[in-house]
Amino acid sequence: MLHEPKLKHRTSILKSTWFMWFWLIIFPPVGIFLVWKRGRLTKMKRTIATVIATAYFVFPIIIVMATTLPLYNNHEEFIEAFNKEVKNLDLSYSLENIKKEEETITSKLDKDITLIENIDEKGAVHELVMVGQGEGMDIILSMGLLIGMTNPNLNQSQVGTVLKELRLFDESYQYQNNETTVEKNTIRYNLKYDQSVGVIFSISKVN
Incomplete structure (x- = not known):
């Protein structure tokens, strides 16, 4: 079987x-x-x-x-982006009197507008701060320049939209008592006014 x-x-x-x-x-x-x-x-x-x-x-x-990503890996990369945007906009701006310290790099856009790069120990630029006391048009042009260089995919119309969202053209908005923040494509733009120093426009990466 x-x-x-x-x-x-x-x-x-x-x-x-x-x-x-x-x-x-x-x-x-x-x-x-x-x-x-x-x-x-x-x-x-x-x-x-x-x-x-x-x-x-x-x-x-x-x-x-x-981990916060930097805006630019180093000062040289920032300068390259700045010069490229100046050329695209056909402006005569240049960075003068560049002064490097341990955590910041300071330069003058003109006599009334200062740019501050906040850097880490490796030299990467994590934040840009524009401090301006000049005429309104100089400040607007400088802000547009910085928005364009940190967000190169935006066209001029979209850059204008960011400025509008920052309430820059709103005459009734009281910057002395408020500040505005706009996020566009992982970049955060913050605008406020300090009576002692003037307009403060800061730019950083969104985590």
Whole structure:
């Protein structure tokens, strides 16, 4: 009498242990789901695996979110962008009296307008600050220049829109008591007025 060969029971790949650990490493949310779905580990081991996998998945995201990207990698890159925008707008502006300190680089756009580059220890430019006390048109042109160079994909009409959103043309807006902020394509523009120093226009990256 012939006996039928015994068929080996094959474990589904979805239920295999290596498949669970594979997803815990590659994409923890799926791995965590499989850990609790299968239920082969003790509750304590499942909890520990969940905590470790969650930290492994979330920590890099927190690091990236907490890291502020610079506007420019160095002063030279800033100068290149500035000169390019000046040429595009056919302006006669140039940066004079450049003075570098530990955390800032200061230059004069003209006698009444100062540009300040806030830099980190590696020389990357994280913030631009324009301080102006000159005539209104000089300040508007300078702000438009800075918006265009930090947001090169904007055309002149869109640059004008950013200036409008900053309430620059709103005669009823009281800058002495308020400040405005506009975000455009990961760049944050902030405008306020200080009686002692004048118009303060700052530019930085949005985290």
